[in-house]
Amino acid sequence: METALENLSKEDLIKVISSRDELIKSLSQDTSKKDEEIDYLKSQLAMYKRMQFGQKRERFEGDPNQTMLPFEADPAEVVQQQEEIKEKIEYTRKRPNHKGRAKLPAHLPVKEVEIHPEGDLSQMICIGKEITEELECEPAKFYIKRYIRYKYAAKDKSAVAIAELPERVIDKGIPGSGLLAMILTAKYMDHLPLYRQKQIFARENIQIPSSTIEGWTRQALEKLEPLYEKLVFDTKVQGYLQVDETPIKVLDSDKKGAAHQGYFWVYHSPLDKTVLFDYNPSRGGIAAVPMLGNFKGYLQTDGYAVYDKYAKKKEVTHLACWAHARREFEKALDNDKERAEKALLMIQKLYAIERKSKQENLSAEQTKELRLTESLPVINELGKWIFEEIKSTLPKSQIGKAMAYAYARWDALSAYLYDGRLLIDNNLVENAIRPVALGRKNWLFAGSHEAAQRSAMIYSFFAICKKHEVNPFQWLKYALENIMSINHKNLKDLYPQNFKNKPTCSL
Template sequence: MDTSLEHLSREQLIALIGERDRVIGEKEAYECQLLALIDKFKRMAFAQKRERFEGNKDQMALPFETAAAGQEAQKEVFEQKTEYTRRKQASAHPGRVALPEHLPVEEVEIKPEGDLSGMVCIGKEVTEELDYIPGRHIIRRYIRYKYAPKDKNSGSGVLIGKLPERVIDKGIPGAGLLASILTDKYGDHLPLYRQLQRFKRENIKIAASTMDGWVRQALERLEPLYDCLLGDTKAMGYLQADETTIKVMDGAKKGACHLGYYWTYHNPLEKTVLFDYQPTRGSIGAENLLKGFKGYLQTDGYATYKKLGKQEGVTHLACWAHARREFFDAMTNDKKRAEKALEFIGKLYAVEREAKENNLVPDAVKKLRLDESLQVINSMSEWIKEQLQDQRVLPGSAIGKALRYSAERWDELSNYLYDGRLEIDNNLVENAIRPVALGRKNYLFAGSHKAAQRAAMIYSFFAICKKHEVNPYEWLKYTLQNIMTIKQCCPK
């Protein structure tokens, strides 16, 4: 076959060269995209998770090598500064932190050895240490006395002392033990089988099925309270939403786990958190829960939230932390553009830090944002439009995706300027989700879909305890002791 190009016209040769250059350009772009993905995965696996960026355009570049004489001089200065810092820190030590005053004190008096009959005490020195005594299990025995009337013809019946309310009718565990088991599992991420090992060390024999039943029945007692929280959450005017996965044992899938989802709703103003379990990531669960919701809804870029954000009476807020993450991941693809975008976003967060450091009220925060953040947002908007019109920015590249991510959500990213009480990002709800991630690494999966929903209840309550700095064990113990007798006033 003749492979010569002599028979081709000039126009055909130009078209062929153009096609060759296009193919080469696409291959190079694809290669850059793959290298960027490899770098991203390396950071995810080995690097620190913090997305730190400290750019300064006025900073001079540092030399890669320094002369030997200069190195010696730098070493001497460094050693002098280090020694001075050590002396300064040693002299400025504030002293030991005082021990908590609410703890019980056990006093141990120690007198000198020998004959003290001819001596008089002139003072004493006190040394304190913080110690630990392992928790004790006790048996609480209720002895109820019966009384009968002396006169059998009086018509009065036999009287007996009333048994206090119990969490599990005719069950062994008290409220304190159940609160401890639930706090250990869902608060401190200690699976039940490890707790059984701890009971075994103390020669307390409890079957695994028995403890499973205790957990289930104790959580069922909390359902009325969870229903109240569900109603309150629907009525709140500002929610941050996010979701995370949970593996669930499913009888329909033999030898495999079902991948369910915890949908999480956080109100930064009232500091409430609601976990809602759904078998899928489909929109039906969120749509049912947020049916009739009015107010601000802040989310990431998941399409379901965008649909919910278009409901009447809902103002959708996007998350600047997610937008920043896209540009951070694009650093290896286009460092210059990515750094420019991160500088814009850094200025927005600098305004937020200023507001928090000065403890500004919401109206003052709104004014500060409109005075400073709005200018940055407008400038960044123009810059993004210019970059997207640049043909050198390939749509499939990391920087192209980052630019489009922000451009497509620009109104939602700017909506936090409406009210000084609104957050710039969705980080608070992501922080509330972290205990679930820790828990699933320990107990691995939920036993059923119902068990996953019961776990959602206790995760909700413990997250609220954390937000309000309440001891979860003490709260849960009190709740289990009283929930059956406290009047319920849930919103309809």
């Protein structure tokens, strides 16, 4: 080999050395690339292990050596158990260490039950009484509401008078406003599917076909459409909206035997505490055009790329969500604990400042001043740290992804400092979506795209009820009774936040 090299000219020798250097460089690059891939795969494996083996729920595996359960207990054990039950009953009657009774609601009706001593009381006089109260209830009470309209005629039979029948939710239908309100509240607020409600009716010996209950639900929701359209208009002109979306399965699908994946687009106005659900078959950016096409003001979203089109508009100030940025760093705890914890600690300081503002009940101006004084230095420190650290971080690692997520949205993450009324994260709109997730586990899907939109409508109003602490059943009953007769100029009076709620019990 050495002899062969010695016989080479100077130019050829340079070429050989250059080729060797390129080969070494290529091998080094391949090794570096493989190291990056290995680190990335390790971080993914760590995250999946955390997801798989984290304390999400209890797991149980049966013992294969376990014997069959006995069908009958030993007679001696039965006697012993009966004695223990007797002692337990006597113990619970004495109510040891009882700390006092909860105060009963004053607005509830009282049903009195008088109890006199047994035996002859003719030779005795009453010297007082002791009163004991308990909270009791009856199952849903069904009754028939019968309208009896009397006819009057003039003595000369020239005219006949009869009172007009009050407006009814379903013309010529049998359900009253209270029954319809109960059905809708049970389904969309308490997540009780219609077939279970049918079973409740059957227990009271009221047989109603499923198709009839479904028809009642549809017709009742259709009555609320004018109110919903007014809510859509009012939401469009809000100057600060939080937006998010959540999936819903719809049976109306182009594929036979498959359900269509539709989406609820949810718009929350933090200043007015109103929520609007809007259904669309798509998750594409075009779905938000009706609501955000002409939007002007502050728009707060997560990192979904669809919102970028609206966020870049000149009239829009985009706010990102610190909760989403924090979640990315939480995922990186198993990948790079030291740096992930450093970032989480600084984000924790930002939330501590927000809690301080709420606890001290600061005004919007005072909150802005507090943020500029205390939050801004933390944000600047975190931003400089990410800028320096991201240069030496593998982009595909989880810590790299967390840094990249925050770095790409830094201006939007800092924008909540502009006004004390703006929020640090998008959590309130996510909270408004939670009832939908519970509903999906119970009624599973919507029967059609139209049914999904009607569901969006009632979800909107019930979410507003929750935010303003309004009894949803009482509001809905009132709205159904009045929406057909109210002047269209006063339609906003039927909004849940404008409903004068009756007292509710609180124990």
